Amino acid sequence: MVSVFKLKNPIKHYDWGSPEWIPKLLGLPNDGEEPWAELWMGVHPEGPSELALPTGFVSPAPRLLPELIGLDPAHYLGEGVAGEFGELPFLYKLLAAARPLSIQAHPNLSQAKAGWDRENSLGISLKAPNRNYKDLNHKPEIICAITPFTAMAGFREPGEIIKRLQAVQKVPLALGTSLQVAPLISALEAPVPEAALQGFLAALFALPAETRQALGEYARSRGNDPTGEYAEEWKYAAWFAELYPGDPALIAPLYLNLINLKPGEAMNIPAGILHAYIQGFGIELMANSDNVLRAGLTPKHVDLKELTGILRFAPFKPEIIQSPGAENSPGLFRYPSPCREYSLYRMSGRGGETPFPLNGPAIVIVLEGELIIPAEKLRLRQGESAFIAFGSRPVFSGNYTISIADTGGSRSV
Known part of the structure:
Protein backbone atom coordinates (compact mmCIF):
# COMPACT_ATOMS: atom_id res chain seq x y z
CA MET A 1 0.00 0.00 0.00
CA ALA A 153 8.86 38.96 19.84
CA GLY A 154 7.66 39.56 23.39
CA PHE A 155 7.50 42.64 25.58
CA ARG A 156 10.73 44.05 26.96
CA GLU A 157 10.99 44.73 30.69
CA PRO A 158 9.17 48.00 31.51
CA GLY A 159 12.44 49.56 32.69
CA GLU A 160 14.10 48.78 29.37
CA ILE A 161 11.26 50.44 27.47
CA ILE A 162 11.45 53.53 29.70
CA LYS A 163 15.17 53.94 28.95
CA ARG A 164 14.48 53.90 25.22
CA LEU A 165 11.62 56.39 25.52
CA GLN A 166 13.47 58.81 27.81
CA ALA A 167 15.99 59.45 25.05
CA VAL A 168 13.26 61.07 22.94
CA GLN A 169 11.00 62.58 25.60
CA LYS A 170 12.24 66.16 25.24
CA VAL A 171 13.59 66.24 21.69
CA PRO A 172 12.42 69.45 19.94
CA LEU A 173 11.13 69.17 16.40
CA ALA A 174 11.31 71.64 13.53
CA LEU A 175 7.69 72.73 13.98
CA GLY A 176 8.27 73.68 17.60
CA THR A 177 6.39 70.71 19.02
CA SER A 178 7.92 67.91 21.07
CA LEU A 179 7.60 64.18 21.35
CA GLN A 180 4.89 63.80 23.98
CA VAL A 181 5.71 60.32 25.26
CA ALA A 182 5.18 61.17 28.94
CA PRO A 183 1.89 59.18 29.08
CA LEU A 184 3.76 56.09 27.89
CA ILE A 185 6.48 56.47 30.50
CA SER A 186 3.96 57.17 33.24
CA ALA A 187 2.07 53.97 32.42
CA LEU A 188 5.28 51.93 32.47
CA GLU A 189 6.12 53.18 35.97
CA ALA A 190 3.26 51.17 37.50
CA PRO A 191 4.73 48.86 40.18
CA VAL A 192 3.27 45.64 38.70
CA PRO A 193 4.78 44.69 35.29
CA GLU A 194 1.51 43.29 33.94
CA ALA A 195 -0.36 46.52 34.75
CA ALA A 196 2.54 48.60 33.42
CA LEU A 197 2.57 46.85 30.05
CA GLN A 198 -1.21 46.85 29.67
CA GLY A 199 -1.37 50.54 30.53
CA PHE A 200 1.48 51.27 28.13
CA LEU A 201 -0.26 49.57 25.21
CA ALA A 202 -3.49 51.47 25.88
CA ALA A 203 -1.58 54.76 26.11
CA LEU A 204 0.31 53.99 22.90
CA PHE A 205 -2.85 53.52 20.88
CA ALA A 206 -4.37 56.64 22.47
CA LEU A 207 -1.55 58.92 21.26
CA PRO A 208 -2.92 61.80 19.17
CA ALA A 209 -2.17 61.88 15.45
CA GLU A 210 0.33 64.73 15.74
CA THR A 211 2.41 62.80 18.28
CA ARG A 212 2.40 59.73 16.05
CA GLN A 213 3.59 61.82 13.13
CA ALA A 214 6.26 63.41 15.32
CA LEU A 215 7.50 59.98 16.38
CA GLY A 216 7.74 58.99 12.73
CA GLU A 217 9.76 62.13 11.92
CA TYR A 218 12.12 61.47 14.80
CA ALA A 219 12.52 57.81 13.84
CA ARG A 220 13.47 58.78 10.29
CA SER A 221 16.00 61.28 11.65
CA ARG A 222 17.61 58.58 13.80
CA GLY A 223 17.40 55.70 11.37
CA ASN A 224 20.53 56.58 9.39
CA ASP A 225 22.84 56.82 12.42
CA PRO A 226 24.46 53.39 12.89
CA THR A 227 26.52 54.56 15.89
CA GLY A 228 23.83 56.20 18.02
CA GLU A 229 22.24 54.74 21.12
CA TYR A 230 19.74 51.97 20.29
CA ALA A 231 20.75 52.25 16.63
CA GLU A 232 19.20 48.94 15.58
CA GLU A 233 15.87 49.81 17.17
CA TRP A 234 15.75 53.17 15.40
CA LYS A 235 16.83 51.68 12.08
CA TYR A 236 13.73 49.49 12.02
CA ALA A 237 11.48 52.18 13.50
CA ALA A 238 12.52 54.47 10.63
CA TRP A 239 11.63 51.77 8.10
CA PHE A 240 8.26 51.19 9.76
CA ALA A 241 7.59 54.95 9.69
CA GLU A 242 8.15 54.96 5.92
CA LEU A 243 5.87 51.97 5.39
CA TYR A 244 3.13 52.88 7.87
CA PRO A 245 3.28 56.61 8.64
CA GLY A 246 1.23 57.54 11.68
CA ASP A 247 0.97 53.97 12.96
CA PRO A 248 1.55 53.96 16.75
CA ALA A 249 3.39 50.63 16.46
CA LEU A 250 6.19 52.18 14.39
CA ILE A 251 8.16 52.37 17.67
CA ALA A 252 7.62 48.63 18.30
CA PRO A 253 11.39 47.95 18.34
CA LEU A 254 11.52 50.04 21.53
CA TYR A 255 9.03 47.83 23.40
CA LEU A 256 9.39 44.42 21.73
CA ASN A 257 12.57 42.33 21.70
CA LEU A 258 14.51 42.36 18.44
CA ILE A 259 15.56 38.82 17.53
CA ASN A 260 18.13 37.93 14.87
CA GLY A 296 -0.15 47.52 14.23
CA LEU A 297 2.02 47.82 11.10
CA THR A 298 -0.98 46.85 9.01
CA PRO A 299 -3.87 48.41 7.06
CA LYS A 300 -6.05 45.55 8.32
CA HIS A 301 -8.47 45.49 11.24
CA VAL A 302 -6.99 46.12 14.71
CA ASP A 303 -9.37 45.20 17.56
CA LEU A 304 -7.58 46.61 20.59
CA LYS A 305 -10.19 45.41 23.08
CA GLU A 306 -10.08 41.82 21.84
CA LEU A 307 -6.30 41.93 21.55
CA THR A 308 -5.99 43.09 25.16
CA GLY A 309 -8.12 40.14 26.24
CA ILE A 310 -5.77 37.53 24.77
CA LEU A 311 -2.34 39.11 25.31
CA ARG A 312 0.14 37.90 27.89
CA PHE A 313 1.13 41.15 29.61
CA ALA A 314 4.47 40.03 30.98
CA PRO A 315 8.06 40.47 29.81
CA PHE A 316 9.00 37.59 27.53
CA LYS A 317 12.00 36.89 25.33
CA PRO A 318 11.97 33.69 23.27
CA GLU A 319 14.84 31.27 23.70
CA ILE A 320 16.89 30.85 20.53
CA ILE A 321 17.24 27.16 19.64
CA GLN A 322 20.55 26.41 17.98
CA SER A 323 21.05 23.35 15.83
CA PRO A 324 24.31 21.77 14.70
CA GLY A 325 25.09 22.35 11.04
CA ALA A 326 24.04 19.58 8.66
CA GLU A 327 27.63 19.20 7.48
CA ASN A 328 28.83 18.73 11.07
CA SER A 329 25.98 16.58 12.34
CA PRO A 330 24.32 14.36 9.74
CA GLY A 331 21.21 12.62 10.97
CA LEU A 332 18.16 13.89 12.83
CA PHE A 333 17.82 17.01 15.00
CA ARG A 334 14.62 17.97 16.84
CA TYR A 335 13.74 21.57 17.66
CA PRO A 336 12.14 21.39 21.12
CA SER A 337 8.54 22.58 21.20
CA PRO A 338 5.86 22.32 23.90
CA CYS A 339 2.98 21.47 21.56
CA ARG A 340 1.21 18.16 21.03
CA GLU A 341 0.18 19.12 17.52
CA TYR A 342 3.64 19.26 15.98
CA SER A 343 7.39 18.83 16.20
CA LEU A 344 9.95 20.30 13.81
CA TYR A 345 13.05 18.38 12.73
CA ARG A 346 15.99 18.80 10.43
CA MET A 347 17.53 15.69 8.89
CA SER A 348 20.44 15.16 6.54
CA GLY A 349 21.83 12.17 4.69
CA ARG A 350 25.14 11.73 2.94
CA GLY A 351 24.74 8.49 1.01
CA GLY A 352 23.70 5.11 2.35
CA GLU A 353 20.22 4.10 3.41
CA THR A 354 18.35 5.31 6.50
CA PRO A 355 14.83 4.29 7.60
CA PHE A 356 12.59 7.26 8.30
CA PRO A 357 13.11 7.62 12.06
CA LEU A 358 9.70 9.02 13.08
CA ASN A 359 6.27 7.49 13.48
CA GLY A 360 4.49 10.20 11.53
CA PRO A 361 2.20 11.29 10.10
CA ALA A 362 4.68 13.76 8.71
CA ILE A 363 5.46 16.13 5.86
CA VAL A 364 9.01 16.47 4.55
CA ILE A 365 10.41 19.17 2.29
CA VAL A 366 13.86 19.09 0.67
CA LEU A 367 15.99 22.14 1.44
CA GLU A 368 19.14 20.93 -0.31
CA GLY A 369 20.09 18.04 -2.58
CA GLU A 370 17.88 15.12 -3.54
CA LEU A 371 15.98 12.65 -1.35
CA ILE A 372 15.42 9.19 -2.84
CA ILE A 373 12.79 6.77 -1.51
CA PRO A 374 13.50 3.59 -3.49
CA ALA A 375 10.51 1.49 -2.38
CA GLU A 376 8.13 4.25 -3.50
CA LYS A 377 10.11 4.92 -6.72
CA LEU A 378 10.16 8.55 -5.64
CA ARG A 379 12.77 11.26 -6.00
CA LEU A 380 12.26 14.58 -4.24
CA ARG A 381 14.47 17.41 -5.43
CA GLN A 382 15.13 20.73 -3.74
CA GLY A 383 11.83 22.46 -2.91
CA GLU A 384 9.73 19.29 -3.36
CA SER A 385 7.73 17.78 -0.53
CA ALA A 386 5.79 14.67 0.46
CA PHE A 387 3.31 13.39 3.04
CA ILE A 388 4.38 10.25 4.92
CA ALA A 389 1.59 8.16 6.42
CA PHE A 390 1.67 7.02 10.04
CA GLY A 391 4.02 4.16 10.88
CA SER A 392 5.23 3.55 7.32
CA ARG A 393 9.00 3.99 7.90
CA PRO A 394 10.19 4.34 4.26
CA VAL A 395 13.92 4.00 3.63
CA PHE A 396 15.71 7.20 2.58
CA SER A 397 18.86 7.49 0.48
CA GLY A 398 20.72 10.22 -1.37
CA ASN A 399 22.51 13.39 -0.40
CA TYR A 400 19.98 15.74 1.14
CA THR A 401 18.98 18.12 3.88
CA ILE A 402 15.28 18.05 4.67
CA SER A 403 12.92 19.74 7.10
CA ILE A 404 10.26 17.56 8.71
CA ALA A 405 6.97 18.39 10.38
CA ASP A 406 5.77 15.52 12.55
CA THR A 407 2.83 15.27 14.94
CA GLY A 408 4.13 15.72 18.46
CA GLY A 409 7.57 14.78 19.72
CA SER A 410 6.09 12.18 22.11
CA ARG A 411 5.05 10.09 19.12
CA SER A 412 8.49 9.93 17.53
CA VAL A 413 10.98 7.17 18.16
Missing part, protein backbone atom coordinates in the same frame (compact mmCIF):
# COMPACT_ATOMS: atom_id res chain seq x y z
CA VAL A 2 1.28 3.46 -0.91
CA SER A 3 2.58 5.31 2.15
CA VAL A 4 4.41 8.34 0.70
CA PHE A 5 2.61 10.94 -1.41
CA LYS A 6 4.31 13.73 -3.29
CA LEU A 7 2.61 17.09 -2.76
CA LYS A 8 1.86 20.12 -4.87
CA ASN A 9 1.50 23.09 -2.54
CA PRO A 10 -0.34 26.41 -2.91
CA ILE A 11 1.56 29.70 -2.98
CA LYS A 12 0.22 32.75 -1.13
CA HIS A 13 0.97 36.14 -2.65
CA TYR A 14 0.95 38.92 -0.05
CA ASP A 15 2.43 42.39 -0.44
CA TRP A 16 5.15 41.72 2.17
CA GLY A 17 6.49 38.70 0.27
CA SER A 18 9.76 38.29 -1.61
CA PRO A 19 10.19 37.90 -5.37
CA GLU A 20 13.22 35.70 -4.83
CA TRP A 21 13.38 33.12 -2.03
CA ILE A 22 10.49 30.72 -2.69
CA PRO A 23 10.93 30.63 -6.49
CA LYS A 24 14.66 30.02 -6.05
CA LEU A 25 14.09 27.09 -3.68
CA LEU A 26 11.49 25.59 -5.99
CA GLY A 27 13.60 26.16 -9.11
CA LEU A 28 10.78 28.13 -10.72
CA PRO A 29 10.83 31.42 -12.62
CA ASN A 30 9.20 34.34 -10.85
CA ASP A 31 6.66 36.03 -13.08
CA GLY A 32 7.45 39.31 -11.35
CA GLU A 33 3.81 40.28 -10.98
CA GLU A 34 3.23 39.31 -7.36
CA PRO A 35 5.51 38.69 -4.39
CA TRP A 36 5.75 35.08 -3.21
CA ALA A 37 5.05 35.25 0.52
CA GLU A 38 4.16 31.75 1.73
CA LEU A 39 4.02 28.14 0.59
CA TRP A 40 1.46 26.10 2.57
CA MET A 41 1.73 22.38 3.25
CA GLY A 42 -1.12 20.58 4.96
CA VAL A 43 -4.90 20.38 5.07
CA HIS A 44 -5.98 23.91 5.96
CA PRO A 45 -9.17 24.74 4.00
CA GLU A 46 -7.70 28.06 2.82
CA GLY A 47 -4.83 26.24 1.10
CA PRO A 48 -4.79 22.42 1.17
CA SER A 49 -1.96 20.55 -0.52
CA GLU A 50 -2.72 18.67 -3.73
CA LEU A 51 -1.55 15.11 -4.34
CA ALA A 52 0.64 13.79 -7.11
CA LEU A 53 -0.77 10.27 -6.92
CA PRO A 54 1.31 7.33 -8.13
CA THR A 55 0.12 5.26 -11.06
CA GLY A 56 -2.35 2.57 -10.05
CA PHE A 57 -3.61 4.20 -6.85
CA VAL A 58 -6.82 2.46 -5.82
CA SER A 59 -10.02 4.34 -6.69
CA PRO A 60 -11.59 6.61 -5.58
CA ALA A 61 -8.56 8.76 -6.26
CA PRO A 62 -8.47 11.81 -3.97
CA ARG A 63 -7.17 15.10 -5.35
CA LEU A 64 -6.28 16.83 -2.07
CA LEU A 65 -4.37 15.73 1.02
CA PRO A 66 -7.40 16.17 3.33
CA GLU A 67 -9.43 13.96 0.98
CA LEU A 68 -6.78 11.24 1.16
CA ILE A 69 -6.70 11.34 4.94
CA GLY A 70 -10.49 11.31 5.03
CA LEU A 71 -10.54 7.92 3.27
CA ASP A 72 -9.05 6.26 6.37
CA PRO A 73 -7.95 8.68 9.13
CA ALA A 74 -6.77 5.91 11.47
CA HIS A 75 -4.52 4.49 8.75
CA TYR A 76 -2.99 7.73 7.48
CA LEU A 77 -2.80 9.56 10.83
CA GLY A 78 -2.64 6.73 13.32
CA GLU A 79 -5.41 6.01 15.79
CA GLY A 80 -4.00 8.40 18.40
CA VAL A 81 -3.83 11.48 16.16
CA ALA A 82 -7.09 10.61 14.40
CA GLY A 83 -8.87 10.19 17.73
CA GLU A 84 -7.46 13.33 19.32
CA PHE A 85 -7.53 15.76 16.40
CA GLY A 86 -9.55 14.16 13.60
CA GLU A 87 -7.24 15.67 10.95
CA LEU A 88 -3.60 16.52 10.36
CA PRO A 89 -3.17 18.93 13.29
CA PHE A 90 -0.47 21.24 11.92
CA LEU A 91 0.06 23.77 9.16
CA TYR A 92 3.56 23.82 7.68
CA LYS A 93 4.86 26.82 5.72
CA LEU A 94 7.74 28.40 3.94
CA LEU A 95 7.63 32.11 4.80
CA ALA A 96 9.49 34.72 2.73
CA ALA A 97 9.30 38.21 4.22
CA ALA A 98 10.89 41.02 2.24
CA ARG A 99 8.87 43.51 4.32
CA PRO A 100 7.52 43.26 7.88
CA LEU A 101 4.38 41.33 8.64
CA SER A 102 1.83 42.93 10.95
CA ILE A 103 2.47 42.83 14.69
CA GLN A 104 0.17 40.11 15.97
CA ALA A 105 -0.71 37.58 18.63
CA HIS A 106 -2.72 34.36 18.69
CA PRO A 107 -5.29 33.07 21.22
CA ASN A 108 -5.04 29.97 23.36
CA LEU A 109 -7.60 27.18 22.99
CA SER A 110 -10.20 28.51 25.43
CA GLN A 111 -9.90 32.04 24.03
CA ALA A 112 -10.26 30.78 20.47
CA LYS A 113 -13.43 28.82 21.28
CA ALA A 114 -14.98 31.73 23.18
CA GLY A 115 -14.12 34.17 20.39
CA TRP A 116 -15.44 31.84 17.69
CA ASP A 117 -18.75 31.36 19.52
CA ARG A 118 -19.11 35.08 20.24
CA GLU A 119 -18.47 36.22 16.67
CA ASN A 120 -20.79 33.53 15.31
CA SER A 121 -23.55 34.68 17.68
CA LEU A 122 -23.05 38.24 16.39
CA GLY A 123 -23.43 37.02 12.80
CA ILE A 124 -19.97 38.23 11.69
CA SER A 125 -19.10 36.55 8.39
CA LEU A 126 -15.92 34.50 8.19
CA LYS A 127 -14.91 36.73 5.27
CA ALA A 128 -15.65 40.00 7.08
CA PRO A 129 -12.60 42.27 7.53
CA ASN A 130 -13.43 42.69 11.24
CA ARG A 131 -13.57 38.92 11.88
CA ASN A 132 -10.92 37.92 14.44
CA TYR A 133 -11.58 34.20 14.87
CA LYS A 134 -11.57 32.01 11.77
CA ASP A 135 -11.68 28.69 13.66
CA LEU A 136 -11.77 27.19 17.17
CA ASN A 137 -8.09 26.37 17.41
CA HIS A 138 -5.08 27.94 19.05
CA LYS A 139 -2.02 28.88 17.02
CA PRO A 140 1.29 28.34 18.79
CA GLU A 141 4.12 28.33 16.26
CA ILE A 142 7.83 27.85 15.69
CA ILE A 143 9.92 29.74 13.14
CA CYS A 144 13.24 28.35 11.85
CA ALA A 145 15.56 30.49 9.74
CA ILE A 146 16.74 29.41 6.29
CA THR A 147 18.45 32.76 5.68
CA PRO A 148 19.35 35.34 8.34
CA PHE A 149 15.96 36.20 9.81
CA THR A 150 14.92 39.26 11.85
CA ALA A 151 11.84 39.35 14.06
CA MET A 152 10.31 41.09 17.05
CA LEU A 261 18.16 34.26 13.90
CA LYS A 262 21.05 32.72 12.01
CA PRO A 263 20.30 30.00 9.41
CA GLY A 264 19.25 26.85 11.25
CA GLU A 265 18.23 28.69 14.44
CA ALA A 266 14.63 28.71 15.62
CA MET A 267 12.31 30.09 18.29
CA ASN A 268 8.90 29.17 19.68
CA ILE A 269 6.07 31.74 19.83
CA PRO A 270 3.42 30.71 22.39
CA ALA A 271 -0.16 31.97 22.51
CA GLY A 272 -0.63 35.54 23.68
CA ILE A 273 2.84 36.81 22.67
CA LEU A 274 3.10 39.91 20.50
CA HIS A 275 5.43 39.29 17.58
CA ALA A 276 6.20 40.27 14.01
CA TYR A 277 8.48 38.76 11.39
CA ILE A 278 10.44 41.62 9.87
CA GLN A 279 12.64 40.19 7.13
CA GLY A 280 14.03 36.85 6.04
CA PHE A 281 13.24 33.38 4.68
CA GLY A 282 12.19 30.68 7.11
CA ILE A 283 10.19 27.58 7.93
CA GLU A 284 7.08 28.14 10.01
CA LEU A 285 5.19 25.34 11.75
CA MET A 286 2.01 25.89 13.75
CA ALA A 287 -1.20 24.36 14.95
CA ASN A 288 -3.71 24.21 12.10
CA SER A 289 -5.32 27.62 12.64
CA ASP A 290 -5.67 31.06 11.07
CA ASN A 291 -6.64 33.02 14.19
CA VAL A 292 -4.75 36.33 14.19
CA LEU A 293 -5.26 39.47 16.28
CA ARG A 294 -3.22 42.39 14.98
CA ALA A 295 -1.48 45.17 16.88
